[in-house]
Amino acid sequence: MTATQCGVFHESYGSDLQLRPTTMQRIRIVLVLAVVVILPLVANNYLIRISNSIIIAAIGAIGLNILVGYTGQISLGQGAFLAVGAYSSALLTTYYDIPWPIAVVLASFITAGIGMMFGIPSLRLKGLYLAVATLAAQQIVQWVLNNWDPIDGLQDGRATNALRIPDPKIFGYQLNQDEKAFYVFGVLILIAVVIVTVNLFRTHVGRAFIAIRDQDIAAEVMGVNIFRYKLLAFATSSFFVGLAGALLAQHSTAISWERFTIEISIQYLAMIIIGGLGTISGSIYGAIFITVLPELLREMGDFLTKSEVLNADDFRLYLPFIQRGAFGVAIVITLILEPEGIVKMWRDIKNYFRLWPFSY
């Protein structure tokens, strides 16, 4: 049942370029879609809320993977770009009364512009040096969030650090209250993002990105304008990260700078490393893993306290530390066991069963 065909014979280049040429692959994707459709019908509100966080994280991780995994430009500015997306969509709806769907799109374009600006040092800097340069983006944006007046929201007449956002409504559903409505909306956007990025890497623009990662001098000699394509990678990546940030803002009632710190940048890097650098599906696996892991630990703790193995107060005290520790351990274990991430594990499993039970 899990076996894929042993020989696929194409009769046209069009069919050779298909993403999923075998029936088995098509059945798998239909199964995944079925799960996605059935989930909101059976799951409770809590599960759907986690799914929504996963959707937002996945869009952000795909964006980061375009830059880090595919183009090889290490960025520590993910938190900053998420913040730009979130705050610009929030400010556009709050101060300019722009309808929120348009604000989300505008915010993505604004983030793309800002991302491109912070991509300029990539002309001269590579690898770790560029990472330090993008750290500047993180610090500058965070400073602006803390010190720029319009961003400090007013709540009940008091100035706060958080910015309140008008309720986003679509077809009478209020997205920041109704998790199911956001889920439907978010899944559609995620599917669109996946299709668009997968297509990007089937064509010459995506190939140029990968070429820059693998051998930048050779890419240049083959006619790739390195600087232009690096900026394009920064812009495309930041566009999707900005989209994730804007969705995050619309999903929450209020946003504040604490949600866009360097820690978030590192968390996103962990997602794409654990999921698989330079793969779209890896970004999604990583987003699921990193979002679900802390929740899972909490559930496990709750279970242990209920069964009185653990003292509840102690547990609550230690939970954040356990979560962080587990987070670190997870990264180390993946890097040792499978440096290419969950994607590679899944591929190995498929290959095993493809030949099963006669593996020789």
Add this chain to the structure above:
Amino acid sequence: MTLSRFARPYEVNQPERHRLEVQNVSLSFGGVNALTSVSLTCEPGEILAIIGPNGAGKTSLLNCICSLYRPQRGRIVYHDRNLVTTSPHQLPKLGIARTFQNIELFSHMTVLDNLMLGRHIHMKKNIFTSMLYWGPGQREEIHHREFVEQVIDLLEIQHIRKQQVGSLAYGLQKRVELGRALAMNPGLLLLDEPMAGMNVEEKEDMARFILDINEEWGVTIILIEHDMGVVMDISDRVAVLDFGRLIALGTPHEVRANPQVIQAYLGQEHALMQE
């Protein structure tokens, strides 16, 4: 091999060829003179070999021609453009392609994708068309795929089309790198030691490919090579560099008889060949 039912026969355009003129080029790194007023011309359609002992400046000259190095003095003219002031990524538009001494392939891509990257400059569709893919984006991919398949046929690498380049044997990687440069449909091809580290059989194959590319596709070729037998057999003219100076330029026969060359480079080996 069956191609698409819909595939049209792809016309390989005879690439535009021009004369390459290297005029008084001098290049130094700090106090080291890599090249000292080197002048030579390469006529359209010929195979010019550059030989010389290690550190003679062969690769430096090639890097100057493809704009990776900027010589302090001199001009390199191709198609009325001074290559010294041109950016490397603009050279493919003039029809100049090259391979590297140490293979510089995109090792995580498949052979096919590496060759398709060679078509990069001919692909004009923007990022939004790429993202939508179906329609114009796909048509462009298929159109260029047809050209790439001809390169694959020429170099006899059909069986590794879908393999990751990093996992291939050294000799095959060299061949793929040649294919990537050829996919650009260049008028001038610079080959930096295309046969280094190969056994006799692989060298014979490579020599055959180079001659085919030169004769059938009409590509001008400049190559650096250490194997004297190959150089003397396939090249129309030979340029000899020693300590950054051009000490001889002529047909293989003339160069072989040049006393300066014998002293600087051929030495004992040449004496043996004479026997």
